[in-house]
Every structure is written in structure tokens, then in C-alpha cells.
Amino acid sequence: MASYYRRKKPDMVFLNAKPMNSGNAQAYLHGVRKYSIGLAERLDSDYIPPPNDGKRSSVSTIASNNPDFTPSIFYRNIAPVNWFLRIIGVLPIVRRGPSRAKFALNSAAFIYSVVFFMLLAFYVGYVANKRIHAVRSLSGPFEEAVIAYLFLVNILPIIVIPILWWEARKIARLFNDWDDFEVLYYQISGHSLPLNLRQKAIYIAIVLPILSILSVVITHITMSDLNLNQVVPYCILDNLTAMLGAWWFLICEAISTTAYLLAERFQKALKHIGPAAMVADYRVLWLRLSKLTRDTGNALCYTFVFMSLYLFFIITLSIYGLMSQLSEGFGIKDIGLTITALWNIGLLFYICDEAHYASVNVRTNFQKKLLMVELNWMNSDAQTEINMFLRATEMNPSNINCGGFFDVNRTLFKGLLTTMVTYLVVLLQFQISIPTDKGDGDGNSNMTVVDLLMDSLSNDMTLLGAPSTVATPSTTTTAVPPTVNRSGRGRKG
DSSP, X not given: OOXXXXXXXXXOOOXXXXXXXXXXXXXXXXXXXXXXXXXHHHHHTTOOOOOOOSSOOOHHHHHHHOTTOOOOHHHHHSHHHHHHHHHTTOOOOEEOSTTOEEOOTTSHHHHHHHHHHXXXXXXXXXXXXXXXXXXHTOOSOHHHHHHHHHHHHTTGGGGHHHHHHHTHHHHHHHHHXXXXXXXXXXXXXXXXXXXXXXXXXXXXXXXXXXXXXHHHHHHHHHHSOOOHHHHHHHHHHXXXXXXXXXXXXXXXXXXXXXXXXXXXXXXXXXXXXXXXXXXXXXHHHHHHHHHHHHHHHHHTHHHHHHHHHHHHHHHHHHHHHHHHHGGGOOOSHHHHHHHXXXXXXXXXXXXXXXXXXXXXXXXXXXXXXXXXXXXXXXXXXXXXXXXXXXXXXXXXXXXXXXXTSOBOSHHHHHHHHHHHHHHHHHHHHHHHHXXXXXXXXXXXXXXXXXXXXXXXXXXXXXXXXXXXXXXXXXXXXXXXXXXXXXXXXXXXX
């Protein structure tokens, strides 16, 4: 194999660094490193590389000069879900080629998104008005009112569309950074990034909307009267939340797969060659991947903060409605509540679990690979680069953080479930404290929530031994025993 010539990099840790081009023309093959295992054999042959002006090749240049390089692999893998979200007016991002994604207010995609949002907003407003009138006309128990509010909460995801308009520029910048990372990966490893998520994305884009529509229809059949005019906006909004979760799942899966491939490639390269400059380049590549991991949380910050709160609210209401009616037996209405609870719990779990898995692969697993490297046969420069690599993994966080609000991981899922259990206990205690005397006929049929609260307070004061002075519609018994005792004392006197 031909000898490796390269200038040594300064011993620094860069957060957004790019590898420097070598002064030797033989160190590159159309922008590819000399130590790339996949192309090293071509370097040893009589192949004459094109002239290099000392600058890093662009994405288009590398794609045109190298038939082995495939640009925009990340974007192509998540494209099916991207197109579905664009159809429902969520991602008005224009992309005319690699590293050319942008958000423009005068683009046709944004105009389509605004028109779709306005039509959907009028439709949702009409449905919300119907639901509000239905809630006002309720005169049943408290848990039925909670279930009725569930249909009003289900229309809240319409707020996500303008939030994503606000974050569209950061999302476009994230797409461009992925294109640059793919070029850097090709220059260092010698082959394109082998992401194989497109088939999975196609399946998700086909199966998930069908399941979402079926869950909405079953919920409306079992919990309320089926009205197709009111079911349509619920189907659109439920598909919006489901596909945003799938989009997040694919992005985190791409990060996890890339981190695993990078770690395996780095370990294999160390066994064959192991120069200090190669370790430095892989360190730079890892720093770029770590930055992509952090930028994923920052680019989708407000969207997934809202999604987490929305899913928490929906799960709490649906589980409360389910548990409050189990005392009367499992009915047909409980089917819709069960489907709603399981669907949203699964969505929240996959959002947290995939982000946790991506963070672990980027940092923890890579640190394990570095700690297992044998340093005895390496020279001092290579050992220094390995130590700097370990220090870089410790200094640079690789957690997916939503703009400083919280880290998206399994701890978030556990914390939300713990808080949910607390609220469920409070709601169930409130329901138990409400008296339900079914033998009074129609006497308590018009009792309001305030009357129920006053009656509960009166019962608590009676249990504590204090005389109750609160007059409620349900306490109609007079204090007869004290009058009898006073009359008895009069006769004895």
C-alpha cells in the first residue's frame, strides 16, 4: 500500500470542525482519504486522480466525479414520511438539491400550507363549536363530562402546524447539515453512508395512516354518534400526530444506525492502519454526528414540547375515563378509551425510546469502542489522538434536548407516567368523594358540581366530629335529638 502523507492537525477539540485536505495530491481520490479501506487498492494502482485545488469538494462535485457516492441518503430515506407531512401542509420546505433545502415565505409550498391550514382551521372550528354545545348540555356524572372533554382536546394538534412554520428554517438547516455529513463520511470512510431505512419509511407512510383512521372511526363509533362530517378533521389531526412521531422515529433511527456504522468502521480501520491523522479525522466525524444529534432536538424543540404535553393530557383523560367506568363493567364505550390510551402511550414511548437509543449509540457505545483500543502498538501521536477522542466524547453532550426544556429519553417517559399516576389518584379520589345515592329518585338529578363539593365538605366535617353548618340541597335532616334531650331535662326538673 502506498505511504500515507498528511500534515498533523493541531491538538484541539472542534465542535464543528472539518478535516483539512492534504498537501499531497495522492492523499485524495476525488475527495476521499488515502487510508479509506474501500478505495486503497485503487490508489496503489496507476490511477491518476484529477487535479485538486486544495479546497474541500462540494456535494455536487463529489457526486458528479464519483459514481460510488450517493448524495442525500438521509433525505431519501425519510422522504416518504416527508411527502405525507407536506400533503397535509406541515413541512413547507423547498429543496432543489443536496444542501439546498430552505424555507421561503413566497414559495408555493408555504402558500399551500397556509391555505390548507386555514381550511382545516374553519373545519375544526365548526366541529369544536358542536362539541362545546354537547358538553354544555351534559347533566350526567362527572366522568362523562371528562370523556366529553376528550374530544375537545383531540383537536389541539392543529396548533402544531404554525409551530412547524416557526421551526422550518432550523429543520431545513438540519437537512443541509446531513448532506454535508454524508460528504465528510464518504471522504473519510471511502463509501456512501449505508442507511437502509427507505423501505421501513414506505411501510410506515402506508400502514400508519390506515391504523390511525381505523382508531379514530372505532373511537367515534363506541364513544359517540358516528358523524362523518365530524370524523374527517379528527382523522387528519390524528394522522398529523402519528406521522410526526414516525418522522421523529426515522430521524433518531438514522442517527443510531450512523453511530453504529461509524463505530464499527473506526474499529476496523484501527486494526488495519491506525495512523494518528486517521484517528483525528474520525474524531471530527464523530463531533459532526454529535452536533447533528443536538441539532435534532433544537430544530424540533417547540413541536415536541407541545407533543409531549398533548400526549400526557390525552393519556391522563382516557385512562381516567376508563378506570372510572370499570366499576360498572367493561362496556362498549371502554373500547374507544382503551384504543386511545394504548395508541398515545405507544406513540409517547417510541418518541422517548428512540431518542434514548440514539443518544446511547452516539456517546456510550462509541466510548466503549475507544476504551477497548489497544494502545501498546500505537505511536505517541496516535495515543494522544485516542485520548483526545475520549475527552471529546466526555466534553460534548450527545443528548437530544428540546431547547433546554428537557432531555428526550426513557427518563422523560418514566417521569410523565409517574406524574400521570399522581393526577389519576387525585381524580379518582375526587370521584369517590362525590355521593351517588341512586335511591333518591329525581331529587339529586339537577345537583351541580358546586353542590357536590359542598356536600363532600359537609361529610368530611362530620367525620372529624365538628358540627356542620353548611346548608346543602342534600342535607335536609333537622337536629331532632338535641330537642328531645332538652325536653327530657325539663320534665325531670
